[in-house]
Amino acid sequence: MSKKVTELTEELVTPILESKGLELVDIEFKKEGGNWFLRVYIDKDGGIDIDECGAVSEELSAQLDKLDPIPQAYFLEVSSPGAERPLKKEKDIHQAIGKNIAITTYEPIDGEKAFEGLLTQFDGEYLTLEVKVKTKKRSVTVPYDKVASAKLAVVF
Numbered sequence: 001m002s003k004k005v006t007e008l009t010e011e012l013v014t015p016i017l018e019s020k021g022l023e024l025v026d027i028e029f030k031k032e033g034g035n036w037f038l039r040v041y042i043d044k045d046g047g048i049d050i051d052e053c054g055a056v057s058e059e060l061s062a063q064l065d066k067l068d069p070i071p072q073a074y075f076l077e078v079s080s081p082g083a084e085r086p087l088k089k090e091k092d093i094h095q096a097i098g099k100n101i102a103i104t105t106y107e108p109i110d111g112e113k114a115f116e117g118l119l120t121q122f123d124g125e126y127l128t129l130e131v132k133v134k135t136k137k138r139s140v141t142v143p144y145d146k147v148a149s150a151k152l153a154v155v156f
Contacts, residue, residue: 005029005038006068009013012038012063016056022048025081026088029074038064041081045146053078056125090148093122102153103127103145 006027017024025041042048042056057078064076085103088092096117102116117131117140127142127150 008067009038009040009060009064009067012067013056013060016059016063017042020052020056020057022052022056024134036070036072038070039072039077039079039143041079041086043081043085048080053080083152084156085152087152090122090124090144093119093127093144093150095140096150096152097122100153100155101129101150102149103129103141103142104148106148107146109146110140115142115148 006029009027009029010024013024013027022042022044025043026039026043028039030037030038040060041071042053044052057076057150060078061076062071083094084102087096098117098118099121100117102114104114107113115129116133117129118128120130120139121128122144125144127144127147129140129142130137131140
């Protein structure tokens with residue numbers, strides 16, 4: 001059910017976003033407590049504002065109301081992915097070169113499953129990160145097919 005809802009939502013929201021020069025980052029449909037939430041995360045270079053989220057929400061809501069594909073009550077939320085934006089597609093990884101990212105892997109690499117550091121290179125098969133271990137920096141190469149999750153990392 002959840003996958004069908006997110007796929008249909010993607011079909012409906014993509015033309016809306018394209019017409020506004022916005023990008024789809026992610027869609028979630030999940031139950032929290034007793035309520036269902038349909039969350040659509042959008043972005044653009046330089047970030048988005050609340051008015052853009054509101055405009056997309058209105059148009060998408062009208063489309064969803066017309067088709068009525070979700071039998072249960074739910075809350076629609078359209079928002080920015082935030083500073084620690086998930087990196088879901090290869091294109092996202094390429095755009096993150098030169099930025100700090102955090103990744104987790106499906107299996108250990110050099111005994112570790114979590115890495116955070118500067119993404120220095122991505123060739124489609126391997127990510128190279130410069131990670132800091134105490135006061136030393138070292139380079140770590142991670143096969144892209146072993147990445148379970150990736151996101152931008154805020155450095156303080």
